[in-house]
Amino acid sequence: MIFDPQLPKETMSPKELHNQVWDDTIAASAQQFAEGCPDDHAKSIYGENLYWGWDSEDLGNLDKYGVQASKSWEKEFQDYGWQGPTLTQESYDTGIGHATQMAWASSNKIGCGAKNCGVDPKNGMNKVTVVCQYQEKGNTIPEKI
Numbered sequence: 001m002i003f004d005p006q007l008p009k010e011t012m013s014p015k016e017l018h019n020q021v022w023d024d025t026i027a028a029s030a031q032q033f034a035e036g037c038p039d040d041h042a043k044s045i046y047g048e049n050l051y052w053g054w055d056s057e058d059l060g061n062l063d064k065y066g067v068q069a070s071k072s073w074e075k076e077f078q079d080y081g082w083q084g085p086t087l088t089q090e091s092y093d094t095g096i097g098h099a100t101q102m103a104w105a106s107s108n109k110i111g112c113g114a115k116n117c118g119v120d121p122k123n124g125m126n127k128v129t130v131v132c133q134y135q136e137k138g139n140t141i142p143e144k145i
Helices: 014-018 024-034 063-080 097-103
Strands: 047-055 109-119 126-135
Touching (some): 024 126, 047 063, 063 126
Antiparallel strands (some): 047 126, 109 126
């Protein structure tokens, strides 16, 4: 399921509101990768964030997991802090890589997809995979976020 780029504005971060545009080609790439229920990043021309969610109930509409993924990635700044405008190895290693990819100044196109991966044999719960890809790639050390 490719996410609807017309999600309510209250679910979008300030970065998304003013600088990123939805790209259908990138969304198709993200969806294609999500279809494989990956456990690790793609070798891709795009920057990428991954999110996994589990639920004992039916997953239903997957858009809510896109919102959860975005909030989870953005929360890294609150959890680990903002260390300055330039990405260093030290700041990246704190765990802010998803948030910095979302905020990366030159990443002006985004596309996301999600897949209901069925029951995860590791925990017996329904698993969803969310993939968002960005053009240009971010998280280049030592460049400005």
